[in-house]
Amino acid sequence: MTGELFSPLHLRSGQVLKNRISKAAMEENMAGDGQLPDEQLFTLYRRWAAGGTGLLITGNVMVHAEALTGPAGVVLDEHAPLGPFTEWAAAGKSGGGAIWMQINHPGRQVASDMPGVVWGPSDIGVSLGKHSSRFGRPTAMTAQQIDDTVTRYAVTAHRAEKAGFDGVEIHAAHGYLLSQFLSPLVNKRTDRWGGSLENRARMLLDIVKAVRAAVSPSFAVAVKLNSADFQRGGFDAEDARQVIEMLEPLGVDLVELSGGSYESPAMTGRSTDTRTQAREAYFLDLAEELVTTSPIPLMLTGGITRRGTAEKVLDSGVAVAGMGTALAVTPDLPDRWRGGREADRRMRPVTWSDKALASAASMAQVRHQMRRLARGSRPRPGTHPALALVAEQRKQRTALRRYRAWLAEPRGAA
DSSP: OOOGGGSOEEOTTSOEESSSEEEOOOOOOOOOGGGOOOHHHHHHHHHHHTTTOSEEEOSOEESOTTOOSSTTOOBOSTTSOSHHHHHHHHHHHTTSOEEEEEEEOOTTOOBTTOOSOOEESSSOOOOOGGGGGGBOOOEEOOHHHHHHHHHHHHHHHHHHHHHTOSEEEEEEOTTSHHHHHHOTTTOOOOSTTSSSHHHHTHHHHHHHHHHHHHSOTTSEEEEEEESOOOSTTSOOHHHHHHHHHHHGGGTOOEEEEEOOOSSSOGGGTOOSSGGGOSSSOTTHHHHHHHHTTOSSOEEEESSOOSHHHHHHHHHTTOSEEEESHHHHHOTTHHHHHHTTOOOSOOOOOOOOSOHHHHHHHHHHHHHHHHHHHHTTOOOOTTSOHHHHHHHHHHHHHHHHHHHHHHHHSOOOOO
């Protein structure tokens, strides 16, 4: 059983993926000392690399040391030593596949107890009802801060290539900074970065241009984009279609489609929109709309756990099937599919009515599995979500103390 799912994909950069299965980015929050990757991440990625996946995309790596999605986030900026990243890249390529680094800035999606900065296109905070206080109040970015952030993405991409990664994926989905600029609900600017879609997409396009100029032609550059925000009046599928067209002349190899944000967590299957109620391939309907006009190969992520679902995704015209949770539970799932087998375990579902809390618990469950893999243990997908969430909160408190101390230290050039 070696059909199209296991056929190679040739990208415009000249890079060839050995099959159409990708481990999508999952935020590991497993940085070691100095906000650097260490043996935990090396072991985790060696396990995934050995499982037959054609492309591994790392959890989001931060381009700005003062703006992290979580206190145990990995930072690759101009000051970070490259040695740990070189080892990470080698671990990811140890099975013969490619590894891309997802690079990101959280913007306003920064916890209120985190040091550093909370920025956004405007000063509109994250709205989560009774949970809104979990996030800091953002300040609207200045033109200089926007320009500096564009440069940071280019520096991180350049250094990722030097470390041996095969590409980068620029994160413009899930309500992070670039997604915030794209959203008419969050971006209320009246200057060249606000108003029309062309203006709201300007920062993303400038980053893609800067990254492409900072890396070699054979280095892959991808973008993760929401197919929709799943919020009334927000970024929608038609916006996504137009942004993909804007990206095509800039040398983008692949666009990964996902959806949602902390305010509407469709990426965990918990949005307020009925289009993600399907148990698998949450965003396939929207992808089928976009694939008919997309001039760039598309990757679809969200809820894929079975070979038949992955093949249905490819049958729609999508080029790559991306999986996250399924590979946290069964890291050798591609090899199983090649041998005609399926996963024998599933993650315990989170059925809580509080969508924000359920989303946090779902992510905690996934991180619990990743940490077990990183220790060389078998996943334990039956772990109760409440226990996983409590354990995650404890780890984050410890990581926060360490991050505060690290951020207060002077840092010189690498």
